[in-house]
Amino acid sequence: MEKPAETIHSINNLLARRWSPRSFASQPVEPEKLQSIFEAARWAASSFNEQPWRFILATQQNPEQFQTALSCLVEANQAWASNAPVLILTLTTDRFSRNDNPNRCALHDLGLATANLSIQALELGLFVHHMAGINISKIKTIYNIPDNVTPQTAIALGYPDLAENLPEDWMRDSEKAPRTRNPFSHFIFENSYDHPSHLFNK
Amino acid sequence: MEKPAETIHSINNLLARRWSPRSFASQPVEPEKLQSIFEAARWAASSFNEQPWRFILATQQNPEQFQTALSCLVEANQAWASNAPVLILTLTTDRFSRNDNPNRCALHDLGLATANLSIQALELGLFVHHMAGINISKIKTIYNIPDNVTPQTAIALGYPDLAENLPEDWMRDSEKAPRTRNPFSHFIFENSYDHPSHLFNK
Numbered sequence: 001m002e003k004p005a006e007t008i009h010s011i012n013n014l015l016a017r018r019w020s021p022r023s024f025a026s027q028p029v030e031p032e033k034l035q036s037i038f039e040a041a042r043w044a045a046s047s048f049n050e051q052p053w054r055f056i057l058a059t060q061q062n063p064e065q066f067q068t069a070l071s072c073l074v075e076a077n078q079a080w081a082s083n084a085p086v087l088i089l090t091l092t093t094d095r096f097s098r099n100d101n102p103n104r105c106a107l108h109d110l111g112l113a114t115a116n117l118s119i120q121a122l123e124l125g126l127f128v129h130h131m132a133g134i135n136i137s138k139i140k141t142i143y144n145i146p147d148n149v150t151p152q153t154a155i156a157l158g159y160p161d162l163a164e165n166l167p168e169d170w171m172r173d174s175e176k177a178p179r180t181r182n183p184f185s186h187f188i189f190e191n192s193y194d195h196p197s198h199l200f201n202k
Numbered sequence: 203m204e205k206p207a208e209t210i211h212s213i214n215n216l217l218a219r220r221w222s223p224r225s226f227a228s229q230p231v232e233p234e235k236l237q238s239i240f241e242a243a244r245w246a247a248s249s250f251n252e253q254p255w256r257f258i259l260a261t262q263q264n265p266e267q268f269q270t271a272l273s274c275l276v277e278a279n280q281a282w283a284s285n286a287p288v289l290i291l292t293l294t295t296d297r298f299s300r301n302d303n304p305n306r307c308a309l310h311d312l313g314l315a316t317a318n319l320s321i322q323a324l325e326l327g328l329f330v331h332h333m334a335g336i337n338i339s340k341i342k343t344i345y346n347i348p349d350n351v352t353p354q355t356a357i358a359l360g361y362p363d364l365a366e367n368l369p370e371d372w373m374r375d376s377e378k379a380p381r382t383r384n385p386f387s388h389f390i391f392e393n394s395y396d397h398p399s400h401l402f403n404k
Contacts, residue, residue: 005245007241007245008237008241009234009237009238009240009241010238010241011238011241011242011245011322012216012242012321012322012325014214015242015245015318015321015322016245018245018247019247020247031401032211034401035210035211035401035402036211036212036213038211038386038390038402039209039210039211039212039213040213040214040217042383042384042386042389043207043209043213043217043218043220043381043383044317045220045221045222045320045332047332047334049382049383051383051384051388051389053389054389054390054391054395055389055390055391056390056391056392056395057390057391057392057399057401058392062392065392065393068393091395104334105309105334105354105355107307107309107310107313108309108310108312108313108316108354108355109313110310110313111309111310111311111312111313111314111315111316111317112313112316112317112320112332113313114310114313114314115246115313115314115317115318115321116217116317118247118314119214119217119317119321120213120214120217123214130247130249130314132249132306132307143391143393143394143395144394144395144396145395146395146396149395152307152310153307153310179245180251181244181245181251181253182244182253184240184244186253187244187253187255187256187257188240188256188257188258188259189256189257189258189259189345190258190259190260190264190267191267191270191345192345192346193256193258193293193345193346193347193348193351194346197259199233199236199237199259200237200240
């Protein structure tokens with residue numbers, strides 16, 4: 001299902017087409033596509049080139065591996081993510097390797113990497129759904145996460161499927177709902193916070 | 203200056219070409235390009251569609267505005283960012299507007315937005331350099347930042363220029379240095395942390 005952003009100003013087609021479906025086809029994701037997707041994440045920018053992103057990958061082709069990853073999501077996410085062919089758990093290393101100081105921007109830089117991942121996925125016909133709803137302490141235990149590494153999000157990845165195949169009303173409604181965003185005046189300022197930039201009309 | 207990523211697996215051309223120069227031409231950025239760049243940021247994904255990103259925009263066309271933003275960077279960044287035609291300060295709203303709960307993923311979602319911004323910039327011939335080195339308390343004071351909003355990064359934006367025009371040796375060296383990244387085995391795992399995924403050879 002496609003629902004491109006209704007933009008005021010034109011943007012790159014991949015950026016406009018990116019959205020977060022819940023309905024995924026069972027079709028597996030080709031290993032070479034996964035390789036390109038993580039290659040894109042790998043080349044994201046990061047503070048001092050620390051590359052604080054870490055990923056744990058699970059595919060339906062290994063059912064036990066997949067069920068373990070699935071069990072680390074909150075129940076509302078498990079209900080639809082169980083159909084995605086690929087789950088990815090994301091983590092950050094929280095200190096700089098060069099001096100052990102805290103890396104204040106690790107989570108931002110993970111976002112740069114997961115954005116690249118999403119764009120490369122879409123280029124290959126695949127969609128991504130980021131999830132904040134994870135069981136952090138369970139991930140730490142199950143996957144032997146060291147101190148100074150923090151589980152952050154999960155990502156469902158796969159080919160999109162019909163909204164009608166989702167198991168619950170609220171999911172089908174959400175899948176078909178229009179995409180909405182704040183007006184520019186809400187988030188781009190100049191000179192002072194809450195003073196909208198003159199470059200944007202709305 | 204172009205220095206595309208030396209990828210093992212092929213990726214989208216914009217993702218491969220993105221890098222973080224310090225040498226920017228004085229040429230102004232056209233307002234319609236700024237509009238498209240922030241339109242791209244606007245359509246990023248975010249947890250509960252909170253859109254926790256906020257931006258303060260300053261251009262050289264308003265010298266006082268620009269110098270104020272420049273003064274909020276650490277000195278090492280001011281030394282080169284003073285030549286960029288556009289500076290952007292980024293911030294996050296730290297709580298969900300719907301229930302005032304903390305938004306654990308706000309900084310991640312800012313990263314999704316600034317990645318979109320970078321890709322759209324590159325599509326329009328513009329480059330971006332993210333900076334973690336900012337004076338957070340100064341930004342809070344100068345721009346009247348409310349509680350529960352946190353300054354996070356700064357971004358220099360503009361058309362690229364020659365490395366030779368940079369003022370210091372270390373900057374010119376860095377500008378010409380090859381881009382490097384960790385091998386896949388360093389950051390993509392399966393089943394357990396530090397157990398590399400079998401889908402990646404190195």
